[in-house]
Each structure stands twice: as structure tokens, then as C-alpha cells.
Amino acid sequence: MKVFGSEMHIVTLLIIAIQLVLLTNFVLTSLKKRDSKSTNRFIWFTISLISYNFFSGLFPDEKIPIHPTIQYIVAYGVGLYTALYYVHYVYSEFDIGHLKYFTLRHLMAVLISSFILCFVFPLLIWNDLEIARKLFIFIPVTVAIAFLYRISTPLMKLYREKEGIINRFYRNRIATGYLALLSIVFMPIVVAFGDFQVVEQLVVNAGYFVLAVALIRINIYQDLKKEQFLHRLGYSDEMEKNKSIAILQYFYGLDLSKREIEVANLILDGKSYKQIGKYLFIADKTVSKHASNIFKKTGVKNRNSLQLEFEKSKK
Numbered sequence: 001m002k003v004f005g006s007e008m009h010i011v012t013l014l015i016i017a018i019q020l021v022l023l024t025n026f027v028l029t030s031l032k033k034r035d036s037k038s039t040n041r042f043i044w045f046t047i048s049l050i051s052y053n054f055f056s057g058l059f060p061d062e063k064i065p066i067h068p069t070i071q072y073i074v075a076y077g078v079g080l081y082t083a084l085y086y087v088h089y090v091y092s093e094f095d096i097g098h099l100k101y102f103t104l105r106h107l108m109a110v111l112i113s114s115f116i117l118c119f120v121f122p123l124l125i126w127n128d129l130e131i132a133r134k135l136f137i138f139i140p141v142t143v144a145i146a147f148l149y150r151i152s153t154p155l156m157k158l159y160r161e162k163e164g165i166i167n168r169f170y171r172n173r174i175a176t177g178y179l180a181l182l183s184i185v186f187m188p189i190v191v192a193f194g195d196f197q198v199v200e201q202l203v204v205n206a207g208y209f210v211l212a213v214a215l216i217r218i219n220i221y222q223d224l225k226k227e228q229f230l231h232r233l234g235y236s237d238e239m240e241k242n243k244s245i246a247i248l249q250y251f252y253g254l255d256l257s258k259r260e261i262e263v264a265n266l267i268l269d270g271k272s273y274k275q276i277g278k279y280l281f282i283a284d285k286t287v288s289k290h291a292s293n294i295f296k297k298t299g300v301k302n303r304n305s306l307q308l309e310f311e312k313s314k315k
Contacts, residue, residue, distance in 0.1 A: 005063070011198045012057035015205050019050050022212055029219075038093060038258070042215050045089045049208050052082035057197060060129075069123055072132070079187070080115050082204075084108055086184045090211070094177025095282055099150050107143070114139040140188035148185050151178050158281075169221060170281050176214045183207025222258040229261050232268060232310050254297050263290040267303050268310060 003013050023046045030039045055078045058064070059071035088104050090096060119136035123129065155178045158171060183206050190200045235247045256264065266276045273291065277284045291303070300306045 006058055007061045007197075008054075008057035009197050009201070012053055012201050015201055016050055016053050016057075019046055019053070019205075019208070022046060023050070038215065038218070041089060041093060042212070045085060045211075046208075048082045048085045049205065052078050053201060053205070055079075057201065068129075069127060072123060072129055073120055076115065076119060076136075079191075080111055083184050083187060084111065086207070087181065090177045090181055093211075093215070094174055094180075095280070096174060096177050099147075099154075102147055102150055110143060111140060137188060137192045141192050144185045144188050148182070151181055151185070154178065167279055167281075170279065173214070173218065174281050176210065180207040180211050180214075183210075222262070225258070225262050225265055228265055229256075232265070256294065256297060260290050260294050260297075263287060264294050264306070267291060267294070267306060 002008065003010050023043065026039050026043050026046065030043060055075045059075040060068050061071070062068070064071065084104065084107060087107060091104065114136060118139065119132045122135050123132040126132070155175060158175055158178070183204050187200065187204050190196060190203050230247065230251060233247050233251060235244060235251075262280065263276060266279060271279065273284050273287045277287045280287070295301060295303075295306065298306060298309060300309050
């Protein structure tokens with residue numbers, strides 16, 4: 001069912017409407033929260049998906065006073081940008097190390113160059129969408145199949161990890177990122193079979209909604225870690241107002257990121273860097289970098305000094 005006499009399907013319009021509601025909610029959340037880097041990243045991610053849904057749903061349309069060639073280039077170009085930003089978002093937000101041969105830089109070089117050489121130029125020269133599609137789509141499909149294989153290996157390894165239940169949140173967090181990538185991986189495969197707007201929109205946006213729920217869960221979990229950190233500083237709901245304000249001012253003065261708060265809690269639990277890396281599913285070097293930032297911000301030299309500093313803060 002098309003809406004307003006355009007080429008856009010009602011399903012596409014509903015998806016855009018839901019995303020606009022989510023966008024409004026996350027913008028308001030970003031304005032309220034101090035550390036909103038993840039939320040801001042998701043806001044831009046949502047804007048890119050809305051743009052993709054709008055242009056891929058609306059273009060091409062003979063009723064729109066824009067040359068069809070321009071409509072095709074815009075629709076495919078926005079789709080390509082969205083796919084690349086999708087990968088960037090998942091890599092950044094879910095602590096997935098850039099996969100060998102599938103770094104964002106490699107993907108950009110291959111897909112953007114093939115888009116220009118195999119889609120834009122042929123479309124401008126022959127003004128034939130079918131020729132341009134056939135020349136171009138082979139490369140994204142090949143990349144998608146290879147990417148799918150590359151994702152499946154660490155995903156299976158992740159679920160073979162025989163760790164305790166305490167690691168489940170972090171393991172599922174990374175697994176969610178890998179699974180969400182499947183949506184964007186199947187995007188060029190669906191496009192290769194033809195113009196099936198509803199199928200394409202549902203496939204691509206399924207991953208987006210999974211990531212939206214995941215971000216909400218992550219924010220709730222990290223708020224709990226922040227609360228745990230404040231308790232280590234001696235904060236409690238029953239304490240005197242002046243003292244609680246002083247602790248909160250000290251905490252915000254440290255300007256620790258959410259990840260640094262997680263690492264600091266684990267250091268104060270007495271875990272080694274190797275244990276923390278395994279617990280959080282991140283590299284030991286990454287843990288060391290976070291620890292170095294924590295020591296610098298708290299004005300201590302090492303983990304022992306950090307422990308003493310926090311014991312002192314409670315008094």
C-alpha cells in the first residue's frame with residue numbers, strides 16, 4: 001500500500017514514524033545526561049536510518065520534479081552511507097575490534113570507489129538503471145558474503161566461551177553487535193533480487209531496533225555501575241545533603257567515561273588487567289589504556305594508590 005500517491009509504502013512510513021519518536025526520546029536523554037557520547041552516536045545513527053528509509057522509499061518517483069538519474073544516485077548514495085555508518089556505529093558502540101580486511105577504512109575504499117565507478121558513471125553515461133545496478137551490485141554482494149563469513153567465526157567463538165554467569169552481560173553485548181550487523185549484510189543481497197521495498201526496509205531496520213533496545217539496556221546497566229562507583233566514594237541516600245553534594249561534585253569533577261567507571265570498579269574489586277579484559281571481552285592493552293586514564297584523572301600513580309584514595313574518600 002502506497003501513501004499520499006507516492007512510491008513510499010505504508011510500512012516504510014510507519015518505520016520512519018517510530019524512529020522519529022525514538023529520535024525525540026534520545027535527544028531529550030542526551031540533553032539530560034552528562035556523559036551522552038553513546039546516545040549522541042545513536043542519534044546520528046537514527047538520523048542516517050531515517051534518511052535511508054525516506055529516500056529509498058520515495059525515490060525513484062516520476063511525479064517528483066527531480067531527474068530520475070539524480071534520484072537513483074541519491075537513493076543508492078544514502079543507502080551506501082547508511083550501511084557504512086551502521087558498521088561504524090556497531091564497531092564503536094559494542095567494543096568489536098575492527099575485523100581484519102573489514103575495517104571501516106577498507107569498506108569505505110571498496111564500496112565508495114565501486115559506487116562511483118560502477119554505478120554513478122554508467123548511470124550518467126547510459127542512463128540505464130539496470131545496467132548500473134548489475135555492474136555495481138556484484139561488489140557489495142561479494143563483500144556482504146565475505147563479511148558474513150568473517151562475522152560468524154568470532155560469533156561462534158564467543159558462544160563457546162565457558163565463563164561464569166557474571167560475564168553474560170558483556171558477552172551478550174558483543175554478540176548483539178555481531179547479530180545486528182547481519183541486517184546490513186543482507187541489505188545488498190535483498191537489493192540484488194530486485195526492488196522489494198517492504199522486505200528491504202524490514203531487513204535493514206530489524207537490526208536498528210535490536211540496537212535501540214540494546215542501547216537502553218546498556219545505559220541502565222552503566223547507570224548501575226555509576227551508582228556502585230558512587231557508593232565506593234561513600235555516597236548513600238541517607239547521608240547529609242552537604243556531604244552528598246560534595247561527593248557528587250568530586251565524582252563529576254573526575255569526568256570519567258562510562259567505560260572507565262566499569263574498569264575502575266573492577267580494579268577496586270582487585271581484578272588484574274588480564275581478568276578485566278576477559279571479563280569485559282576487550283584487549284589487555286585497552287584495559288591498560290583505560291586504567292592509565294583513570295589514574296590520571298584521580299591523581300594517583302597506580303592501582304594500589306587508587307585503592308588507598310578510595311578508602312580515604314569514604315572517611
